[in-house]
Amino acid sequence: MNNFFKNYKGIIYLLIGITAGSILGLIFGKKVEVLKPIGDIFLNFLFTAVVPLVFFAISSSLANLNPSNKLSRMMGVMSLVFLATVLISALLTILAIHIFPIHEQIKVIPLTEHIEKKPFGEEVTRLLTTGEFYELLSRKSMLAMIIFSVIIGFATLRAGEKAAAFTRFLHAGNEVFKQVFILIMKLGPIGLGAYFAYQVGVFGPQLFGTYARSLGLYYGVCAFYFVFFFSLYAFIAGGMKGLRRFWPANFIPSATSVGTCSSIATIPANLEACKRMGIPDYITNVSIPLGATLHKDGSSVSSIVKMAVVFAMFGKSFNSADVILLALGMTVLVSIVEGGIPNGGYVGELLFISAYGFPPEALPPAMIIGTLVDPMATLLNATGDNVATMLITRFTEGKNWLK
Template identity: 65%
Template structure:
């Protein structure tokens, strides 16, 4: 029953994709008649994402108690989180270069990633807009995220006079999360119809692209889990650190698999990091915040998704500006999606926004995100434990004692 409760939606989604694939193979070009079903689902999802992101980010920042954020614990933790996310993303890019995602399928070439103009113009266009209403478009997700952060900071700084607004943000966040939950109940039907359309119009070669990308993810992800986390544990405590980490990381790993949630793994992680020698004042900060902000598994999947969509739309994924932008998008997506039901889809919207992909890019991103979820959850959840060990290693003892 626990498996059905935690993975039932994934199983149902995979079942609908398989059913859609069979329907596409049987119906061929006639499958275009059911394409509107998929379009309706995607349109609902795309319209919900803007208010959802605003309320999620603004309320998270607005309700932070600044007294618990100040100090070197937060500074070192931020550096550790950022470093591991970037390492995971860059190594994934290398893996994609070694095992490139071949263009088994090419949906369209009429895509123009945002790379025109000099770097100043590109940065200005990516980070800002000159009219408020432009913030409400999913095509301007980065400026919208920045605006949401500023709103949250202002709500936090206004103290008692901003209490009512903070309450509004919290209520809005709860409502929009439920809106997304309601929309996602239609995901099996919507994605099944869209996948049927893709298979019916593109052909069975579509499966080769997905299989290849999943092979890269599970192959590299497993190596990163075993070798990468061992390396981090070695940096934190030498050979004894490796032994300590793996001896106490078994239960959190099993919990992550069985619960399919980084948040649900927090209690197991808190017990584990204490046994790993992490002081309570560090573990009690790093583990809960890491469940939301630190997601190595999502970092790896973000790069895989980008590589797949670039291949599907006949675009190169190896230029310096594209790679630098990919690293930035990966970090932002990994942070933004935390704490939101089906939050990976928010990161996928960000990918579409930054690179200028059309709505047709969303189903492949969502399908890959669904298929890699088990290993991604393990990496996301247990990566917080080794991160806590690293923070303990690099934090001055005096700072840890007074934080």
């Protein structure tokens, strides 16, 4: 019981804050608008911290790579498998949203600021670049800042020993802003509680139906993906023998991921599972640790669900090709970025809200959904690494790898 509370205490505290805020909103109605500034302060802290946090996380991880490591066939296959499975889970979720729409009865929240629609070419230019360096420091330029962070990371790597001091600076900045984010999130139960009280008091209890429908869709998609698509991947990797190897070996990692709510904590169980499946050590020892950070099928599903809900709540269409393409790109980006950051899912929410130009009011609904789906997301994130490693082995070692 103590371990359960330790692993889930962050979620428990957030749920207590959300519940308390909901009760206040139901009891006092629009009078709880007085609490909105508390929620605004919490959101402002988050938006202020996210830019340096993501910059240091990306640039330091690239700057600290070993430049002598060359991309092998296995690394190339691993990248393709990770990308493909994340996109497949996202596309499945988009299809599910169109079959079972969650937006039809969602009450639209009036926008507090106008979102200007520009031609697609201008939108791409604005998202990927800025005209001035200082504009990179704005949360509205998150994608441009991420691209710049990648360039900084590789430039530092190329500079070698001459940039040793700068490399240490990036590493130190990464550690510092991880702690900054952890400290800010300690205010989460109060900040989200205040904001949820405001939303329930002003927009009514119909919000609960919004979350119930989105959560039902999320857990349904995840259960389907976990059973059928993981079985399909295992079959592609090794036929019926692959299926018989995968599911028995995957039981302990599944229990570990749900019990710890952490992909990182599931790494030892995943390593042992891959050993039982007969996967070579040189693949397992690279794929599992990197997968825990970079490969997140569950987060992919939740990203699409959160985007669809936020779009519906603000009366915007989630059907156009440019919106869906950007959603897929953001999903891949979130999967990569959030792995090395505490409460990384919340950073992902900040990213897509900034990329689409939504106001701060869009963040609490996305954070609430992210909190409620975390156990199932972790199950898919963590155990998806095992079946992905099977696929990597199949395309690296050949179809007879099980023999």
